[in-house]
Every structure is written in structure tokens, then in C-alpha cells.
Amino acid sequence: MDTPSSSTPVTLEDVARRAGVSPSTASRALNGSSRKVRGEYQVRVHAAAVELGYIANTAAQAVARGRSEHLAMVVNGINDDYFSPVAAGVLKAAEAADRMVTMISSRNSAQQAAQVVSALRSQRPRAIILAGGRSVASTRWEERLVEELAAFQEEGGRVVAISEEGMPFDTVSLDNVAAAADLAGAMAGLGYRRVTILGGPADARTAHDRVRGFVAGLAEHGVEVPPSEVLHCGFDRDGGYSAAGECLRRRVPAELVLAISDTVAVGAIARFREAGMSLPADMSVAGIDDVTVLRDVAPALTTVRLPWPEAGRAALDLALRPTEAEPRLVRMTGHVVLRESTPGIGGG
Amino acid sequence: MDTPSSSTPVTLEDVARRAGVSPSTASRALNGSSRKVRGEYQVRVHAAAVELGYIANTAAQAVARGRSEHLAMVVNGINDDYFSPVAAGVLKAAEAADRMVTMISSRNSAQQAAQVVSALRSQRPRAIILAGGRSVASTRWEERLVEELAAFQEEGGRVVAISEEGMPFDTVSLDNVAAAADLAGAMAGLGYRRVTILGGPADARTAHDRVRGFVAGLAEHGVEVPPSEVLHCGFDRDGGYSAAGECLRRRVPAELVLAISDTVAVGAIARFREAGMSLPADMSVAGIDDVTVLRDVAPALTTVRLPWPEAGRAALDLALRPTEAEPRLVRMTGHVVLRESTPGIGGG
């Protein structure tokens, strides 16, 4: 059994010595520069690097250059429906761009987010991508977060926000209001008149926007939703489950339940089924997001497909593109996907 | 509009000067050390740091210390069912341990994985977590990957593999064989005799193990599965879909389809429904993984719950714990969850 942690990393100097050149030349040969290196040296240095198993120390490079080439991403909720698709989009784009991305959770709080960005700053990354989840109210900590981000930008870093319009940074935005409005409009077109909205947390930006979209889209078709028919609940399956329970206790049951997310919708469906209802015969349900695994379940859920992975990719693209004077805004929209869970009412 | 990228990061020296102490004292006060600093200096240094907005340069620290405190994780398939749950587990544990983790995709290839580990090594992270997806055959590139990892360990880094038993590193393993066998046994207990297996890719380790488990678990109850009833397919929804099509073309249709994953199962269900079958009346289906959003769908899927997030957490714990002479092995098991999709046969 050999002793663990014995050897020491091969340095550029080792390579230079082995190749019989100066460290500067080795550096230029291996890690590029404006200067060119004679062909012969190129070969010798590279050979030496391979033989020795040299791997550049990015930390040292970052110190020398003042900044690393890595990307960082702060995700708000690790467990929510969006983490996976946007993380996948970002990671995939990073793969194509040959970059590494450091992820860290903001623990669902603006305060923590500010701290986390601070920690990220210590890495001197090329860019920080902020993924999702601000609250409606602009708290003191939100300001701290923006300050922190702005400071990072001041130092030459790039900041891209996903799904968070309104910050003074490049932004990729999924139009939640339009998505919800489109869906609501389609539902109105299918003849639904009595609608209950499962609105998620009252203080979550995304949820808030979607509820707003629902109401507006319905109103456009002459369908009013009294405030009492907007039920607030958790942004997850259990939230939908309990909100559906509340819904059942109403005297005049709705014809359609509009959930702010597929996950919430699934919770609601479970609750309705438990109550002995048959779907979609006894109740129509629709969600938003088009969670992949849900596409084939019964009843297939009507929803709005939102391009989360594409948003992640777009964010990374922005992060890599050189800065411009004005913050850029890339707005992406979803499209309604009609499925069995909302067959329509009456004359349809 | 002010000029972008103007200011320069505050350094430790700036703080020291401002606090009227030497850089070393500032270092000790801010970033800890064995030595202690006088209370008064402590306060002054910290005050100066806050006023100036000092943020330690982790790159410089990494150079000075020879290693960073960051964690790295290489994920094989970004789109597969496991990325999200294990990434979530790792990120959550990292959150608790106050660490950052750099993620990078291995592009589903051992060759790329080796390159990726090499790139990771350049970061000098504390540990590298390898998440999933080796193939059955030990190719030349697999060896390269292990060599790379071993070299990293030699330099003092720590390596933890998830779901990849057999490498000379600490390992967290989900017992795929046992999971599949347990499920298969339970199914046999429910009276199923004619079983078709949707076996996924023939060369994927996880798929291979699960198929083996299915066959063994069934055999234990006297149920034989002829090789012709093991259909290989993609490890995703579409794989299940097309394999189910193949299944339908058989003369003697099965009573039960055992899919190597919930996702494959869902694809199969979709195909069966398309063929006009009613589930579970006309066909029973079971999967593995217990994908969260699928728990409430109809028919609720019988499956094996596998503790992926816990595996992620365990991996991170191992990564943080000091090395031991022998590679450690943490084996986690799943448990069968019986649901509506497999009501059982005959006398049951």
C-alpha cells in the first residue's frame, strides 16, 4: 500500500526545464499568447508537457491574469421544477463552449443570495448567472444583492439574470404573464366560465405574474375571476393538493382549475381523485411548464411549454458575448399545449 | 453612463493598510490561521474589510495553499433522470457545508470524461465527485479516466464515485441489482408469469445491472424470462415507446412489462395506450426510480424508490471526510413501491 497524497503537481517550470526552454516560452507555447513560438520549441514543450502529465494551474492563471475563465451560477430553489431544465440548458451550452460552471444555491433567500454572490465573487469568474426566484417586494436584501452584482460588474465581470426582469443586467426572461394569459385565453375559448386559480405563494414573483396573466387572459374573453377564487398555496405538489382540498369545500365548484405550474396541477389532480372525482369528466385542470415526464400521463395535462433549457443556453451565450453599454433583454415565450385534461365545455 | 469594468478588486493589502497593520496580520484576522490576533486588530481589520468591500481572492489562496476548498462534480448525462436528483442532493449538502461545487458534463463518453477530469484537475479542487454512467465494458478510455483520477488523488485530492462500484475510490453505490430483483420478486409474488423486460442500452452499466436483477429476482420465484423477452432500447421515454411497439408485435403478449426506469415505463405506457389498450387492465407496467412527478399520475406507477439525493449527500460527506487507507463503500438500497399499475394476476 503506497502512501496517499504523495506526489506534487507538475508545474510549468518542470515542463520548461525538461524542454530546455524558459518558463516564459513554455507558457506561450502551452497556454497561448500574442507572441508566437518557434515550431521546434512548440513541439518540444508539448512533448515535455505530455510526458510529465502537466496540467495548467488555473488558480495561478487567474491570479496572474486577474480573472478566471469560469462561469458561475446561483440557483434559487434546488428542488423546484426549474432547477433541472435551466441547469441542464446552461450546462449543455457550457459544454459546447468548453467552460466549467460553478453552481451554488441561494437558499431561497435574497439575503443568502447576496452572501452567495459575494462568495462567488471571490472566485473571480468571468460571469455570474442568476437563475430565478425573486419575490415581488423589493426588500433591503434584494438591494444588497443588486449592489453586490453591480460591484462584480464594475470589476469586469458579467452578470446575466434568468427570469428576473427589472435588474440592471443582461436578462433572459420567460414571459410568465403572456404564458398564463395565452393559456387562460385558450381555456375561455373552450367554453370554461367558472375558473379557480391555484396561485402559489403570494410573494413569489413568478407565481404572481402567472396569476396576473390568468386573470388578464380570462378577462379578455369576458370571464371574471373573483379574488376569492384565487387560492394561494405552496409552489409544489403538496401546495396543489391542499389548495384543491380548499377548492372542494366551495359550494359552487369550478369547471376548471388553472394551476400556476404543472406540479401544483398534479397535486390538485391527486386530491380530486381522492375525492372520488373522475378526470377530466368531473373537473378540468391545466398547468404551466410542460414538465417532460408528465406529457404521457393520464389525463395528459394541458399546459404551456416554457423553453427553460433554451433560456439557460441564451443566458450562457449572453455571458460569453462582450458587454454592451445597455443591458440586453432576451424575452422568450411559451406556447399553449392542449391535451386531454381540458376537453372543453358544452358546445365545444 | 459610466464606463464599464473600471474599478479594481480590493486586495488584502488595501485592507491591511487601511487598518494600519501588516498584510499578514490582516490575513490571519480575516482568513483564519493557527496564530491569533489581538482583539483590537481583529476589529479594525474586519471593519476595514467591510468598509472597503474586501473579498478574498480564492484563486490566490489556492495558489498559496496549493489547493482550493472547492468541490467538483462530473455528471455524465445531463438529460437523464438522475442528474437532477443527485445534483440536488450534492448541492444541498454543499449548501450545508458551505461549499461551492463546479459541475461539468462528461458528454456521456469515457474519453470526454478523462479530458474533463483533467480540466477539473487544473482547478485543484478539494475533491472530485464522479456521478454515474460507466459502460459495462472496460475500455481503454475508462482506464485513462481512472488513471487521471488516481493522479488527482496522488496529488492530495479526493475522489468519490456515485453508482460506480469497482473503481479504486470511495464509492456510493445504489444497488441496482437488488432494486430490480426486489421489484421482480414482488411482481412474481403478485402472480405475474409472462414478463417482458424493457432493458435499455445493452452497454450501459446501470441498465445491465437492472436487467440482471430482474432476471434473477424472477428466477428466484420460478419465473423464467427467455432472452428474446429482453428488449434493448434507449434509456429514455422514446426508448420505452418504441420497445413497447416491438412488444406489441409479439404473438404472445406479456402480462407485465418491467422497465429499467420510470421514464422508459412512461414511454411504454404511452405506446400501449396508443394501441388502444387500457391500463392496467390490459397490461401491467412497472419501472424503477420513483420519479417524483409520476407518483400521482394514472395509473400510478409501481416502481422502486432509489435514494438518489441521499446518495449525492453521502458522496459529498465522503468527499469532506479525511481519506482512509482503504476506499470506502457506502451501499444504499431502494424499496419497492406498489401502486395501481400492477394490480396483480388471477388469484391475487
Added chain:
DNA sequence: TTGTACGCGTTATCAC
């Protein structure tokens, strides 16, 4: 306990 001096691995500047 504090400060000085040097080293960490790499790049940039400047002569050659």
C-alpha cells in the same frame, strides 16, 4: 502576537 521576506504557479513587460 506582529511584521518581514519569500514562495506558490503563471503571465506580462521589457530588454536582448
Added chain:
DNA sequence: GTGATAACGCGTACAA
């Protein structure tokens, strides 16, 4: 084109 030399920001023997 190449090679000394000086940064880069920080940790840490060493001496004080």
C-alpha cells in the same frame, strides 16, 4: 522569437 524579471494576491516560516 526568446528569456530574465517583476508582478498577481495571498499564506506562512522566520525572526523580532
